[in-house]
Amino acid sequence: MKTATRILIALLAAKFAANAQEVANGSFEQPEIKAPVEILTPGQPGYAEAEAAMHWSFGAGAGICPERVLYAEQVAAADGHQVAFIQGNIDSRNPEVDPPSCIMGIDVTGLEAGKEYEISWQQAGRATDTGQTAVSVHIGAVAVPPLPLMTKEPVGTRGEWESKSVWFLAAAPTMRLNITHHILEAGSSTVGSESTLFDNFKISAGRSAN
Numbered sequence: 001m002k003t004a005t006r007i008l009i010a011l012l013a014a015k016f017a018a019n020a021q022e023v024a025n026g027s028f029e030q031p032e033i034k035a036p037v038e039i040l041t042p043g044q045p046g047y048a049e050a051e052a053a054m055h056w057s058f059g060a061g062a063g064i065c066p067e068r069v070l071y072a073e074q075v076a077a078a079d080g081h082q083v084a085f086i087q088g089n090i091d092s093r094n095p096e097v098d099p100p101s102c103i104m105g106i107d108v109t110g111l112e113a114g115k116e117y118e119i120s121w122q123q124a125g126r127a128t129d130t131g132q133t134a135v136s137v138h139i140g141a142v143a144v145p146p147l148p149l150m151t152k153e154p155v156g157t158r159g160e161w162e163s164k165s166v167w168f169l170a171a172a173p174t175m176r177l178n179i180t181h182h183i184l185e186a187g188s189s190t191v192g193s194e195s196t197l198f199d200n201f202k203i204s205a206g207r208s209a210n
């Protein structure tokens with residue numbers, strides 16, 4: 001291959017990489033959770049040190065968990081070996097209140113304003129839960145009110161993954177994606193303990209809006 005061709009390919013690859021849209025750590029495999037740490041959640045040992053590698057931010061009651069452990073006790077990860085979880089609390093049973101403690105979020109980067117993107121992921125109710133949980137999804141940019149992409153949609157499975165997706169119109173190169181967890185109906189377990197697992201967030205290539 002001629003040198004000029006190699007340089008052209010390298011330049012094109014660099015340009016593509018610079019524009020590539022991304023949900024960083026969408027499979028929650030970073031950082032790898034090793035003993036003595038069981039899970040990564042705010043206030044737990046190792047959480048603050050792990051924040052940069054996680055890319056996501058988690059409210060209290062949310063975080064990253066290995067498969068087959070605690071919140072994911074009876075579930076293999078949908079992708080890789082780790083998942084995210086959000087556990088509701090008693091306040092989230094009030095439909096008028098969405099406490100920040102039930103939220104996880106990330107800055108989605110590399111977007112082109114005016115193009116449409118699809119965000120897809122997999123979610124599962126905790127296998128041992130008996131109540132009914134729900135998920136809301138919002139996306140926003142600085143000075144732009146968060147746009148609801150999904151509002152209190154009930155989680156349809158327990159202990160099994162279901163595939164979900166939403167489309168949004170990019171308003172800026174970086175937008176904040178927030179996932180909010182609700183308890184619609186408390187189960188027979190400890191009040192407010194209902195949890196939902198998430199894995200494998202991905203984003204499509206941008207398409208021109210109609």
Ligand SMILES: [Ca+2]
Nearest residue numbers: 027079080082
């Ligand atoms: Ca994973």
